[in-house]
Amino acid sequence: MxxxxxxxxxxxxxxxxxxxxxxxxxxxxxxxxxxxxxxxxxxxxATAPPGTYRSLPEPCGAVDAGVLKAMLPGAGGGSAGEGDPEAYEGDQTVTYDNDRRVGCRWKSSAGPGSHHLLVDFERVVSYDPAVSDDRRAELLYEDMALEAGIPPSAPEDDDGGAGAGDGGGEPAGGAGTDGPGETRSPEESGEDGRSGEPEEPRGSASPSTGESGGDGGEGDGGASGPPDAAELAPRPLEGIGDAAYLDDELVTAASGVHRDITLVFRTGNVIVTVEYEQWVTDKRRLPDSAELQKRARELAERLAGEFED
The missing domain is CATH 1.20.5 (Single alpha-helices involved in coiled-coils or other helix-helix interfaces)
Structure with missing residues (x-):
């Protein structure tokens, strides 16, 4: 058992x-x-593709000497096309990471005014594996355009020249404005530290004399009349990189007036900013918006072309 x-x-x-x-x-x-x-x-x-560009150009060598001579008349003590070549070497801006952001500044003085140029390159990197570097740059560019108050589309008659070469008359926007008839207050505009000169309190609209200061007498004197307001107003631009916009602001200060042209474009995961300014002490001679916009745009087109090559 x-x-x-x-x-x-x-x-x-x-x-x-x-x-x-x-x-x-x-x-x-x-x-x-x-x-x-x-x-x-x-x-x-979830792994996004890498950015289109992995490096940035040498900023102070990115602008051709001939372009600098045209944009900075009087640099080195001479007129456009002359002067000391060292005056066109520029000063590199200080950044925390030269692999991610670089820039260069130039300045010239001619007669009763001066010109300032800044070129800035930023390579955008996304730390989100689901978002590509190019897409992150696109979102950042859109935020910049929105903050600048750029309209969503370019005017239909924008042929790329923006009325360049036409002098005379005060362009659209007036002094210290975002657009025609919209005057900024000092609090809204903030300080202008881009040119390296102290910003004075912004006054009321600058005098409208019908006389363009141009670049010390350059230009055709306004024989064709002032350009159309839409051609010079802040707007998106076609044909530069993947997307581009231009902002134009005339500011009146106690020491004179200055016009600030800001052109921003994106190509792949790189955002390029061109800031071009003219200061004049004689408030009766306003900086020529059309001429400054034309030069800034030509430079931006050259820079965009270098990325495409």
């Missing part, structure tokens, strides 16, 4: 062991199929 009981107990134990092994094997195999494969596919799908 004892031997029979022992044999029966052994048989029951064997059956239970087989059942346990079968259940364990089925659960493990099913778990592996459910956990590993979908996870691997999701990780691959």
């Amino acid at each position: 004892q031997r029979k009981a022992y044999a029966t107990g052994a048989a029951v134990a064997a059956v239970l062991a087989v059942g346990a092994v079968g259940c364990t094997g089925g659960t493990g195999e099913g778990g592996a199929a459910a956990d590993s494969k979908p996870g691997a596919v999701s990780a691959e799908a």
